[in-house]
Amino acid sequence: MKKVVKFGGSSLASAEQFIKAGDIIRSDKERRYVVPSAPGKRFGKDTKVTDMLYGCYAKAEAGEAFAEDLKMIRERYEEIIHGLQLDLSLADEFAAIEEKFREKAGEDYAASRGEYLNGIVMASYLGYEFIDASTVILFDENGEFESEKTNKVLAERLSHVECAVIPGFYGAYEDGKVKTFSRGGSDITGSIVARAVKADVYENWTDVSGFLVADPRIIKNPVGIETITYRELRELSYMGATVLHEDAIFPVRREGIPINIRNTNCPEEKGTWIVESTCQKSKYVITGIAGKKGFCSVNIEKDMMNSEIGFGRKVLQAFEDYGISFEHVPSGIDTMTVFVHQDEFINKEQKVVSAIHRLADPDTIDIESDLALIAVVGRGMRSTRGTAGRIFSALAHANVNVRMIDQGSSELNIIIGVSDEDFENAIRAIYKIFVELEL
Numbered sequence: 085m086k087k088v089v090k091f092g093g094s095s096l097a098s099a100e101q102f103i104k105a106g107d108i109i110r111s112d113k114e115r116r117y118v119v120p121s122a123p124g125k126r127f128g129k130d131t132k133v134t135d136m137l138y139g140c141y142a143k144a145e146a147g148e149a150f151a152e153d154l155k156m157i158r159e160r161y162e163e164i165i166h167g168l169q170l171d172l173s174l175a176d177e178f179a180a181i182e183e184k185f186r187e188k189a190g191e192d193y194a195a196s197r198g199e200y201l202n203g204i205v206m207a208s209y210l211g212y213e214f215i216d217a218s219t220v221i222l223f224d225e226n227g228e229f230e231s232e233k234t235n236k237v238l239a240e241r242l243s244h245v246e247c248a249v250i251p252g253f254y255g256a257y258e259d260g261k262v263k264t265f266s267r268g269g270s271d272i273t274g275s276i277v278a279r280a281v282k283a284d285v286y287e288n289w290t291d292v293s294g295f296l297v298a299d300p301r302i303i304k305n306p307v308g309i310e311t312i313t314y315r316e317l318r319e320l321s322y323m324g325a326t327v328l329h330e331d332a333i334f335p336v337r338r339e340g341i342p343i344n345i346r347n348t349n350c351p352e353e354k355g356t357w358i359v360e361s362t363c364q365k366s367k368y369v370i371t372g373i374a375g376k377k378g379f380c381s382v383n384i385e386k387d388m389m390n391s392e393i394g395f396g397r398k399v400l401q402a403f404e405d406y407g408i409s410f411e412h413v414p415s416g417i418d419t420m421t422v423f424v425h426q427d428e429f430i431n432k433e434q435k436v437v438s439a440i441h442r443l444a445d446p447d448t449i450d451i452e453s454d455l456a457l458i459a460v461v462g463r464g465m466r467s468t469r470g471t472a473g474r475i476f477s478a479l480a481h482a483n484v485n486v487r488m489i490d491q492g493s494s495e496l497n498i499i500i501g502v503s504d505e506d507f508e509n510a511i512r513a514i515y516k517i518f519v520e521l522e523l
């Protein structure tokens with residue numbers, strides 16, 4: 085068995101947290117490949133090392149003094165090294181970083197040093213080999229991640245290494261220039277490594293015990309999700325569930341490797357399993373609820389729209405022309421509605437409206453703003469009758485007016501549009517009917 089373990093920033097924020105991570109790794113010899121993030125927050129108002137690096141580099145790039153900022157970053161690592169009683173000096177590393185900052189090596193290079201240095205510390209602490217991610221995680225000249233080439237290079241490299249630490253979040257272009265993934269990207273690195281070594285499981289250690297059925301800021305103590313499929317998770321992360329980077333499932337999904345989200349502070353808890361498919365029924369008909377505010381709907385009316393071939397295409401063309409992606413397009417006989425992100429749309433709305441008039445010649449166009457979308461997701465919905473009925477009666481009882489309904493053809497989710505101000509109430513009502521009343 086081979087396990088790839090990724091530790092998030094809060095799991096490696098201090099020597100104390102490092103020791104917990106080390107104990108977890110050492111307690112199972114199958115945990116052979118380790119992907120660390122940069123040190124995160126030690127307490128609520130603390131600053132992540134990655135943010136300190138961005139700030140420090142911004143000064144370097146503006147030609148301002150940055151030595152003091154770099155010193156504070158170095159102190160974060162010194163504190164960890166000292167707490168772990170390691171015989172390790174990062175003096176040369178920091179001298180090289182200072183030099184590179186002066187040469188304006190780029191924001192990606194700067195941000196990547198958080199993981200790079202933490203990888204060196206982790207490798208020294210565990211006695212594992214350190215592999216610089218810039219030699220094995222590869223990007224093409226347009227900054228696109230090269231999945232197949234990386235997989236080949238990484239698989240070959242790791243086939244000779246029994247145990248290794250590969251820092252998360254970054255890789256490099258062909259010429260060696262560092263490139264990072266988007267924020268939270270160490271989750272993606274962990275998944276890439278798991279695919280390359282054909283791991284039995286990708287363990288993602290963080291500071292929560294997995295995914296929750298609903299957002300704890302809205303529902304007090306929501307129940308946890310034991311098992312969720314990749315597809316269900318896609319729907320939920322797209323709608324705002326943020327435990328794992330939304331792109332992290334793609335590499336492991338190709339090999340059918342399960343992801344296990346675990347809590348470094350409570351390693352005895354089983355966490356959430358993310359799998360390709362399962363015959364395990366979720367405890368409730370729904371697996372999870374997530375949602376986002378800040379959408380608007382563009383309602384287009386035209387008599388006999390349904391018999392006019394190409395009408396929908398012309399309308400969507402107007403959005404495409406202004407680079408706006410749409411979320412949902414429910415339609416009726418004489419109406420069609422396009423849901424878009426308000427912040428993307430707001431500055432271009434009049435241009436899009438006139439383009440729709442020009443291209444599709446509708447009778448009227450009416451825009452509504454401040455709408456929220458809620459996704460109710462669950463593989464169990466397909467085989468259970470009455471789910472939609474229960475959702476809508478719960479919403480009616482909670483006095484929530486439903487503005488839009490869209491059931492995906494996969495029958496995996498039902499998307500509901502409500503006004504922003506009804507958002508929390510709607511989630512509470514849905515949670516209550518499917519979880520609290522079932523408990």
Ligand code: ASP
Binds near residue numbers: 198271
């Ligand atoms: N350290 C990076 C960030 O703060 C990447 C990561 O933690 O995954 O976004």
